[in-house]
Structure formats: C-alpha cells, structure tokens
Amino acid sequence: MKKLLSILLTAAFLLCCIPPSVSAAETKSSVGENLSGFSTSTLTGEPIDGSVFSEHDITVLHYFATWSADCVYEIGYMQELTAEFGSHVGVIGMLHEDNQSTPEAALELFDELGASYPAVHLDEVLLDLVSRNPYIPQTFFVDSEGNIISEFIGTFPSYSHLVTIVKELLPDTIPYHTVNFYDSLTDTLLLSCSVIDGGSVTPPHPPAYDDYEFDHWEGNYEFVTQDEDVYAIYTALSMPPVLGDVNFDGVIDATDVVLVLRMVLLDFPTVPEADFDLSGNIDTIDAIMILRFALGLNE
Secondary structure: HHHHHHHHHHHHHHHHOOOOOOOOOHOOOOOOEEOOOOOEOOEEEEEEHHHHHHHHOOOEEEEEEOOOHHHHHHHHHHHHHHHHHHHHEEEEEEOOOOOOOHOOOOOHHHHOOOOOOOEEEOHHHHHHOOOOOOOEEEOOOOEOOOOEEEEEEEEOOOHHHHHHHHHHHHHOOOOOEEEEEEEEOOOEEEEEEEEOOOOOOOOOOOOOEEOOEEEEEEOOOOOOOOOOOEEEEEEEEOOOOOOOOOOOOOOOEEEEEEEEHHHHHOOOOOOOOOOOOOOOOOOHHHHHHHHHHHHHHOO
C-alpha cells in the first residue's frame, strides 16, 4: 500500500506534464494499420502475439506508465470494461518502461487496483506504434483481424466516454439483455440496465431502512445471457416476524397479497411470513387468507 501511495504522489507531481486530451491535428493516426505481427511476453512471462485479437470482437490496447495519475485512473476503467462487455472486449496493457515504471511496479499496481487483464512488454511493432505520439496514455481499438479501427491519444474524460467509443465499434448483431433491480420490500424498480450478451452490470445502492439490513442481491447480474430480475433482499433487525406481513412494513394489506401471488406464480423470492396457514407450503390459499385478514373478513 505504501508503494502505491508513493506512486500516486509521484503521479500528482508529474500530471502537469501530461496533456489531459490531444487534438487530432497534434497526433499521427495509426488507424488502418494491422498489428497481428506483434509478438512479445506478458509482465509475468507468458508469450503473447497477434493471434490474441481473434479471441474478441474488439481488443483495447492501453499504453500506460505507473507514474501517470491518468494511467492509474484508466487502468480502473479498463478493468471495468472487461467486466461490462464480457468476452466481446479484451484489454491488453502496454507498459512504458523506465527507471520508475518497471514491470515490478506495474504488477504491484495491478494487484492494488484489482486489474486482472494482461500487461505486456513492448516489442518492435508495439514500440513503433506508441512512439509516433509523445503522449501517455494512448489507447488503440483493434478488431478481431488485428486492424486498428480507432484510437484515442491522451486521457479519457470519463469512463462513459470510453464505453461510448466501444459501443460504436462493436458489431450491431450482438444481442443485449435487460436487467431490472427491485427493492423486495416495496417491489419498487430501482434500476433497469441494458447489458451486452455475456457482460455484467454493477448493482445500484440498495435503499436503507431503519428496521432492516440489506443482506444480498438475489438473481443474476454477471455474465448475463437473458433478461433478468434481481431483488434486494433484507433481514429484519428488530421487528418480530408477523404472519402475512410479507414486505415487513408493519401492515398487512393488498401489497402483501400481491407479493404472495408473485411468489406462487412468478417464482418471486419467498419469505416464511407468507405461509399464513402454517402448512409448510406457500400457495394461493395463503394469499386468500391474507386478503381476508386485510379486509377484516377472517372472523
């Protein structure tokens, strides 16, 4: 951790030397060039070459140095990209090596930031590519045949800017799925996301309640291959369980009836409070009995 702090302090000092963005007129374009001839090794010693491009629809090559604050932020962007787009997008870090930006420093930085994609040494092909513009970072977008189809020289203003570029470059034929996040206590829709096939999404912050503690998200939002409904599941902290109070709001009403019917008919997550007749099963009889109780007809 001390090493990373030292890196970040150095980065802050050097930040003024690195332009946040660069205009097209100031750069030499490499779009259209084919990189399938590169051959080098990762920072951990594994061989890697241009055949890697065929594994993804797009491979993002990110030229970075460990002393650059912009690069540190963008390493986080690149890791998030691999999760959001799954197997459709690959990322390879290309290390600028000097006395400070060493392979050891890069591996430590990746470990601290939780970056799991490979970083490589520059061979002649990659060195020639990044040497055309005297800036760090640089980012190149490569198709499955090794052709550079877009590039960004300088610093991304935000992660969403990077995502916009990637979405514009991906084939239109790739399907997307909808992931809906719900509050299980109120059945409120918290967030609806469009997720690329095989990609993942970050859940929203679950609502906070005085008498309940958020426990977990129930449902799939990683490696998504179909439409998904995901529910924020809570645990009651102080209120004793009350039969029929399915959403734990202290009142037995029509909302509880609807939730029980969803448990029965739509595989909604179940809770013991829904078993109103204590039969050991949750079914439509429980819903009817809860409705009668709510209407005062159970006497």
